[in-house]
Amino acid sequence: MINVNEEMKKxxxxxxxxxxxxxxxxxKKQTSEQAAVSILFNADSAYVFCAAQCNFGPxxxxxxxxxxxxxxxxxxxQQYGYQVELQKADLKGYDGTLLKSTNIIAKSNxxxxxxxxxxxxxxxxxxxxxxxxxxxxxxxxxxANDGASGVAVMLExxxxxxxxxxxxxxxxxxCFDAEDWGVPQWSNEVDGDSWALGxxxxxxxxxxxxxxYGILLDMVxxxxxxxxxxxxxxxxxxxxxxxxxxxxxxxxxxSIFVNKDGGGVTDDHLPVNEKANIPCIxxxxxxxxxxxxSFGPTWHTINDDMQHIDKNTLQAVGQTLVxxxxxx
Numbered sequence: 526m527i528n529v530n531e532e533m534k535k536x537x538x539x540x541x542x543x544x545x546x547x548x549x550x551x552x553k554k555q556t557s558e559q560a561a562v563s564i565l566f567n568a569d570s571a572y573v574f575c576a577a578q579c580n581f582g583p584x585x586x587x588x589x590x591x592x593x594x595x596x597x598x599x600x601x602x603q604q605y606g607y608q609v610e611l612q613k614a615d616l617k618g619y620d621g622t623l624l625k626s627t628n629i630i631a632k633s634n635x636x637x638x639x640x641x642x643x644x645x646x647x648x649x650x651x652x653x654x655x656x657x658x659x660x661x662x663x664x665x666x667x668x669a670n671d672g673a674s675g676v677a678v679m680l681e682x683x684x685x686x687x688x689x690x691x692x693x694x695x696x697x698x699x700c701f702d703a704e705d706w707g708v709p710q711w712s713n714e715v716d717g718d719s720w721a722l723g724x725x726x727x728x729x730x731x732x733x734x735x736x737x738y739g740i741l742l743d744m745v746x747x748x749x750x751x752x753x754x755x756x757x758x759x760x761x762x763x764x765x766x767x768x769x770x771x772x773x774x775x776x777x778x779x780s781i782f783v784n785k786d787g788g789g790v791t792d793d794h795l796p797v798n799e800k801a802n803i804p805c806i807x808x809x810x811x812x813x814x815x816x817x818x819s820f821g822p823t824w825h826t827i828n829d830d831m832q833h834i835d836k837n838t839l840q841a842v843g844q845t846l847v848x849x850x851x852x853x
Contacts, residue, residue, distance in 0.1 A: 558775065559771060559772065559848065559852055560775070561775050561848065562776075562847060562848050562852060564685065564689050564691075565844070565847070566681065566682075566840060566843030566844040566846070567681060567843075568836040568840035568843060569836065570684065571677045571678050571680070571681040571746075571836075571839045571840075572834065572836050572839060574601075574673075574676070574681060575669060575673045575674055575677035575831065575834055576669075576831050577597070578594055578597075578598075578647075578669075578676060578677070579667055579830065579831055581593050581594040581597070582667075583649040583665035583667055583668060584647065584649040584668065584672065585648065585649050586618075586622075586624045586625065586651065586702075586703060587622075587624065591648065591649075594647070595611075595629060595647070598629055598647060598676060598680070599611060599629050601680050601683075602680070605680075605684050605686075605687045606634065606687050607631035607633060607683060607698070608631070609629065609630065609631050609632075610630040610632065611627050611630075612726075612730075613625075613627050614626045614627075614628075616723070616726060618706045619706065619712075619719035622706075624703050624706060626702040626722065626723050626726065627702050628700065628701055628724075628727050629699070629700035629702075630697070630698075630700075631683065631697060631700075632697050633695040633697055635690070635695040635696075636695070637692075639693070639694045639695070639853065640696070640697060640735050640736055640737060641695070641738060641853075642696075642697050642698075642699060642735075642736045642739035643679055643682065643697075643698050643740050643742065643846070644675075644700070644701060644739060644740070644805075645672070645674075645675025645678075645700060645701070645742040645743060645745075645793075646672055646675070646700070646701045646702070646705065646721075646723065646724075646743070647673075647675075647676050647700040647701070647702060648672060648703055648704055649666050649667065649668035649671075649672055649705065650666040650671065650672075650825050651705070652664070652665070652666070652711075652825075653826050653827045654709040654825055655817070655826055656825070656827055656828075657826070662709070663711075664827055666705075666825060666829050667827070667830045668829055669746070669831050669834050670744045670745075670746050670747045670821075670823060670829050670833065670834060671705070671744050671820075671823075671824060671829055672705070674742075674744065674745045674834065674838075674839065675741075675742035675744070675745055676700055677746070677839065678742055678745055678839060678842055678843050678846070679698045679700070679742065681843060682696070682843065683698060685847065686850075691851065692851050693853055694737075694850060694853045696850060697735070697736070699727065701727065701793050702722075703721075704720065704723060704724065705720070706719065707720035707721075720791055721791070721793045721795065721796060724794075724795075724796045725800070727796075728797050729800050731800075731803075738762060738765045738804045738805065738806075739794070739797055739804070739805035740765070740769065740806055740808060741792060741793050741797070741805060741806065741807045741808065741809075743790075743793070743807060743808070743809040743810075744809055744810045744820060744824070745808060745810065745838065745839065746834045746835060746838050746842075747810050747821050747823065747833065747834070747835065747838055748833050748835040748838070749812075749835070749838075750781070750810035750821065751781050751782075751783050751812075752773075752782050752783065752808055752809065752810060752842075753783050753786060753787030753811040754784075754786045755787055755788075755789065755790055755792075755806065755807040755808075755809055755811075756786065756790070757792075757807070758805075758806035758807050759786065761794075761798040761799075761805070762798070762804035764804075765804055765805075765806045768849065769782070770782050770784060772848040772849040772852065773841070773845040775848050776841075776845050776847070778841040781838070782841070782845065787813070788811075788819065790807060792807050792809065794806060794807045808842060810838075
């Protein structure tokens with residue numbers, strides 16, 4: 526026969542133990558999750574920056590639009606307090622064309638123990654070689670998403686960082702040139718190194734140890750875009766991928782930054798990893814169900830214009846980076 530008082534004591538001890546376990550588990554969960562930062566990214570402003578680049582026309586290499594837009598980008602970074610260096614180089618395209626390239630390097634004057642690099646390419650594809658209409662294959666691409674969107678997010682971040690100087694890290698921005706002069710689909714040439722010429726040049730000439738890590742933005746404004754773990758990013762900088770995707774979740778954009786692996790992409794982050802030895806990831810859109818291209822329906826077509834830019838996508842990427850920067 527069991528004493529009733531002893532039985533009650535036993536169950537009380539079990540109950541208190543369970544309550545303590547739940548409390549400890551809740552505390553652990555709360556401390557492992559990032560708190561959302563209060564500083565807000567302005568997608569309307571980023572959209573304006575994107576449109577301003579497109580207003581120059583396609584920024585194809587050696588064109589007047591390319592020259593004028595490059596000057597405008599440099600002046601905007603200077604306006605937001607950045608020290609701008611124009612890294613000029615004569616680079617050779619896959620077909621022997623001499624490309625007057627300019628990498629636009631915007632350096633923060635902020636003194637900090639850690640420094641991050643955010644980058645994007647700013648040139649336009651000279652051929653819409655993935656357009657469904659073959660009559661458009663030799664026409665230039667406006668590159669609202671594939672080029673201008675990444676620069677637009679960076680400009681808005683630069684503006685925001687100037688206004689809110691509470692970040693514990695310094696952030697530099699690099700606009701790589703000559704990324705999109707890769708071999709067109711209608712050509713018989715084969716040259717895997719014909720892409721990302723500007724970043725190849727920058728990485729080959731980089732001798733410093735300034736950056737804790739880097740983030741490449743490529744096609745970050747498309748309608749309905751989602752972002753998966755890019756393959757080479759996982760290979761070279763898995764911990765940075767995890768850090769950024771955690772920031773996206775904390776900012777409320779876990780459904781757009783999908784916690785799944787995508788394919789590997791030859792992009793500007795490769796030379797940054799392989800030649801400059803800076804762990805760098807690629808935030809790049811991925812459309813697994815798009816028949817025309819896994820990069821989306823407007824990729825390398827004449828439809829890559831402002832009509833297909835989505836402020837919601839710009840907001841998701843921009844706020845994720847704000848969350849990351851101000852949580853470091």
